[in-house]
Amino acid sequence: NAGVMQNPRHLVRRRGQEARLRCSPMKGHSHVYWYRQLPEEGLKFMVYLQKENIIDESGMPKERFSAEFPKEGPSILRIQQVVRGDSAAYFCASSPPTGMVSYEQYFGPGTRLTVT
Amino acid sequence: GESVGLHLPTLSVQEGDNSIINCAYSNSASDYFIWYKQESGKGPQFIIDIRSNMDKRQGQRVTVLLNKTVKHLSLQIAATQPGDSAVYFCAENVGGATNKLIFGTGTLLAVQP
Numbered sequence: 472n473a474g475v476m477q478n479p480r481h482l483v484r485r486r487g488q489e490a491r492l493r494c495s496p497m498k499g500h501s502h503v504y505w506y507r508q509l510p511e512e513g514l515k516f517m518v519y520l521q522k523e524n525i526i527d528e529s530g531m532p533k534e535r536f537s538a539e540f541p542k543e544g545p546s547i548l549r550i551q552q553v554v555r556g557d558s559a560a561y562f563c564a565s566s567p568p569t570g571m572v573s574y575e576q577y578f579g580p581g582t583r584l585t586v587t
Numbered sequence: 588g589e590s591v592g593l594h595l596p597t598l599s600v601q602e603g604d605n606s607i608i609n610c611a612y613s614n615s616a617s618d619y620f621i622w623y624k625q626e627s628g629k630g631p632q633f634i635i636d637i638r639s640n641m642d643k644r645q646g647q648r649v650t651v652l653l654n655k656t657v658k659h660l661s662l663q664i665a666a667t668q669p670g671d672s673a674v675y676f677c678a679e680n681v682g683g684a685t686n687k688l689i690f691g692t693g694t695l696l697a698v699q700p
Contacts, residue, residue, distance in 0.1 A: 513676055
């Protein structure tokens with residue numbers, strides 16, 4: 472069984488460019504979460520999505536950041552006009568549909584974004 | 588505000604000893620807690636979880652203790668091995684519709700051979 476998949480694993484962008492991060496949840500999982508991790512810090516929640524719906528985006532910056540989880544295909548985290556402060560590791564997690572026994576979220580390997 | 592914090596940023600133990608990693612949380616409404624292990628360059632890996640209606644749960648070589656009175660969580664690792672060296676995070680799920688996790692800052696566990 473494939474776990475949560477993220478690509479690319481490493482992404483380098485110049486200031487002002489756009490970054491697109493992709494996440495494919497585990498098979499059978501319909502809930503996706505994005506977290507950001509700065510060096511030597513814990514993960515910070517950004518957004519929680521179900522298919523075609525944003526459930527909670529309370530952790531998303533108001534500008535330049537957007538996320539989607541279309542009916543078909545992976546979830547996308549999009550950062551427009553990147554700045555150096557966006558450099559971080561971005562992790563995606565997925566969980567089964569609600570009603571399952573566990574709230575456990577399974578994490579992908581992350582995308583490390585470097586803005587030069 | 589919401590926060591989950593760890594008392595010890597770094598813990599160094601001898602191989603074979605038991606390790607205890609502590610965590611304080613602040614949200615009384617949290618109903619589910621998870622410990623994750625993160626190795627360098629990798630994503631968090633689930634270790635063990637516990638619901639708020641329990642005070643102890645055991646896994647293979649790991650035990651999680653929950654003290655709701657003082658809002659404290661701990662992870663005990665028995666017979667610590669070099670492969671246990673990693674950063675350990677506690678996380679709380681505040682429940683409700685959001686299902687988001689709030690992570691602590693992490694504790695680095697260094698196992699000395």
